[in-house]
Amino acid sequence: MRRMTARPANAHQARLLRLLRDGGPNSRAQLGDQVDLSRSKLAVEVDRLLETELVVADGLAASRGGRRSHNIRLNPHLRLLGVDIGATSVDVAVTNAELEILGHINQPMDVRDGPVAVFEQVLAMAAKLRASGLAEGFDGAGIGVPGPVRFPEGIPVAPPIMPGWDGFPVREALSQDLGCPVMVDNDVNLMAMGEQHAGVARTVPDFLCVKIGTGIGCGIVVGGEVYRGTTGSAGDIGHIQAVPDGRPCACGNRGCLEAHFSGAALARDALEAAQQRLSAELASRLEANGTLSAADVAAAAAAGDATAIDLIREGGSRTGQVIAGLVSFFNPGLVVIGGGVTGLGHTLLAAIRTQVYRQSLPLATGNLPIVLGELGPTAGVIGAARLISDHLFSPA
Amino acid sequence: MRRMTARPANAHQARLLRLLRDGGPNSRAQLGDQVDLSRSKLAVEVDRLLETELVVADGLAASRGGRRSHNIRLNPHLRLLGVDIGATSVDVAVTNAELEILGHINQPMDVRDGPVAVFEQVLAMAAKLRASGLAEGFDGAGIGVPGPVRFPEGIPVAPPIMPGWDGFPVREALSQDLGCPVMVDNDVNLMAMGEQHAGVARTVPDFLCVKIGTGIGCGIVVGGEVYRGTTGSAGDIGHIQAVPDGRPCACGNRGCLEAHFSGAALARDALEAAQQRLSAELASRLEANGTLSAADVAAAAAAGDATAIDLIREGGSRTGQVIAGLVSFFNPGLVVIGGGVTGLGHTLLAAIRTQVYRQSLPLATGNLPIVLGELGPTAGVIGAARLISDHLFSPA
DNA sequence: CCCCTTTGTCCTGTGAGTGGAAAAAGTAGG
C-alpha cells in the first residue's frame, strides 16, 4: 500500500485531525461542537481532508433525536511506529492513527552496543510486526532514547549512559531506513506524553512524570506541552544531590539521587544485602539466578522480606525528598511515578508520598495527587506514536 | 486628562502596540519589516490605532535612502503605575507606555500591617507622584506582592509572610480606588518580567530569576511567558530543604533554604556573630545602630571582615546547592540573581556559581550564565508596568 | 534636472468565513 504523505493544509485541519485522534470516530456535528467554526466552513475542511484520504467516512452514527449523522474517522490504514529504547531493552509497537496499540514487542538489548547495532535490531522488530500483517508500511515513527536529545534535529547529545550515540543523526538515519517521517525524543518525555494521551494525566495541563528505571528522569509538561529545556536536558534529575557527601556517582559527584536509588543502585544494594546475609529471601534468589535485579527486590518485598522493604522505603524516601523540592519549585497539578520499578508498587509510592507531603508547603501539595502511571511499559511507545502524530497532524 | 480606555481590537493591533512598547518610536515601514502584513493592511491597522489615540504621529524619521517615513509612537501621555510590595518596603513608580520610569518612590513599610493600611500608603505615594506633575491619572497598574497569588483573580492565597492578606481582593479593590485596570502577581515573577523587558534576560526564552530578599523566591519563565504553577505557588523555593535536619523554619520543617539564608536569616546570623564577638566589624555596627541587617553584613564584607564574608559564602553555597538542583531539572538558558541582597555582590555570586557548576551536569551548565540582575530595585516596578501593559495590549 | 530608491495611498480581485434557508433524514406520537 502506498503510504499517505498528505499533511493538513491549515490549522483547522490539523485541529480536526487531533480531535479525531484523541476522540475517535466522530460526526461532523460533534466536531462542530468542539471547534467553533461555521457548519459550512467545517464541511469544506472535512471534505478536503476526505480528499487527502487522511480521514475516511465511517458509516452512520446513532441518532441524537433527529437525522442520523455520517461519522468520519482517521484512515484506519494509517500506521505509526513507536520505539522506546531503554538501557537494557527495547519496546517496539505498531499503532493506528488513534494511537491504539495493534502489536507490541519487547526484547532485551544493550544501548551500549551503539546506534548501528541497536537500530538493526529495531528495524528487524519493525519488520517482524509488519510481516505479521499489522502494517504494510509506516506513515511515521517516534523514537525514545534514554538520554538528552537536541529535539529539532533529533540527535542525542552527550548521553551519559549511551557512549557512541553522541551526535548520531538518529532522526535522519531512521527516516531513511523506514522511508517515513521520524521524530526523536527523550524516553521520559515520551512516557509523559503517553500518560497524557491515554493514562492518568489526560486532563492535567501541568504535571511531572518521574521515571525510575535503570536511571531516573523526569518529564515536564507545561500547559499541555513537553518542556525540554535550553539544551534538551530538562528533567535530568538523576544527578540532583540527594545525600550530602553520599555515594560516589558515575558522573563524578557524590550523593546523586541515581547513585542512591534506581534500578541499578537497587540491584547493587540487594546484592550486598544478600552477600552479607541480611536477607534470606534475597540470598536464596541470588543463589538461584547468580545475580539480582530490581525485580528480585520487588518480589522479595512482596513476599514480606523486611530488608527488601527497607531498601524500597529508603529509596522512596530519597526520591520523595528530591520530588518535594521539585513540587515546591514547579507546583504541578499531578505527579506520575513510572518506569521499570513500578513493580515496587505501593511500598515505593507510600514512601514518596510521605516525604513529599511532609516537606512541601500545603499550598503546593494540598490538592496534589501522586500516583503510579497507568500504562506501564506501553506508556513509552504510546508517547512515541503521539510524538510523531503531533508532527504529522500539524500544518505543513 | 481623560484616561484612554481603548484596547486593541485584534491580534494585529496588539502585536503592533507591543512592538512599539519594546522598540520605541518606529516608522510604518520598520513595523512592516517585523509583522509580515501587507503594507495596505498595516496602514489600515495603524490608522485605527491612531484613531483610538493609543498611538500618535511623531514626526519624520531619518531617510533610509529614499522618501523619509513618518514615525509613530505610543501616546506619550499614557501612564502606568508599577507597585512592588516587599516585606519591609514598597516601591511605587510611574512609567510611560514604553515602560520608561518617570518617577520612583521607595518607602519603608510592613506588610504585616495588612492590605488596608498598605494600600492607603500606596495610594498616597501614587498621589504624590501624580501631584508632582508626572501623571494626571493612570491607564493601568501592576501590583507585586511577596507571596503566591491566584493570578486570574488577582487574590493572594495563603501567603506565609502576609497574614491578613489571604483572600483579600487586591485586584478589584485597587481597580476601584485607582479607576483603571489592575493586575496582580507575585513580586518575584514581576522581577523576572522586568529583567526580561529591560534587563539581562532580554533575549532568553527560558530562564530562572532567583530573588533573595527577606525570603527567597524564584521566577520561572518558559518560552517567554511567566509560569505560575497550578495554584500560583510555583517558584516558592525558600522552603526546599537545603540542610538535612537543619535549622527549624517558620513553616514547621527543618533545614529550609530560607531558614539558612535570606535577608532575615543573614541578619540573625550577623547578630549572633556580633554578640559572640566573632567579628569586631559587625559588633561595632551593632553598637552603632542597635540592630543589624543584611546591608550591614554587605558593608562589613566590603570592608574585608572575614566573618561577614564567611556568612555570605556559606549562604551562597547553600543557595547554589538548591539552584544546582533546579538547573538540572529545568535546564534554563540563564539564571538571574536579584533582590535586596545583591548588595552582597560578587562574593555571593561566586559562591553560587562554584556550587552550581560543581553540582550540575556539563550539558546543563556548559553554556549557562549566572549573573546578577541589571535593574536592581527597579526590576519589580518595571515588571509590574510590563504586566499591566501586556494586559492592556491584548485584544479586548 | 534626471534617475533611482523608499514610503505611503488607492483600488481591485480573491478567498475565507458567516449565517440563513431549505432539503434530507430521522424520531415520536397519534
Place this chain on the structure above:
DNA sequence: CCTACTTTTTCCACTCACAGGACAAAGGGG
C-alpha cells in the same frame, strides 16, 4: 400511515480581511 418536531447536511448569497499591483509623494545622488 401520517403528522409534527429534531437534527444533520447542503446550498447560496453576502461580508470582510487581506494581498499585491499601480501610482503618487518625497528624498538622495550624479
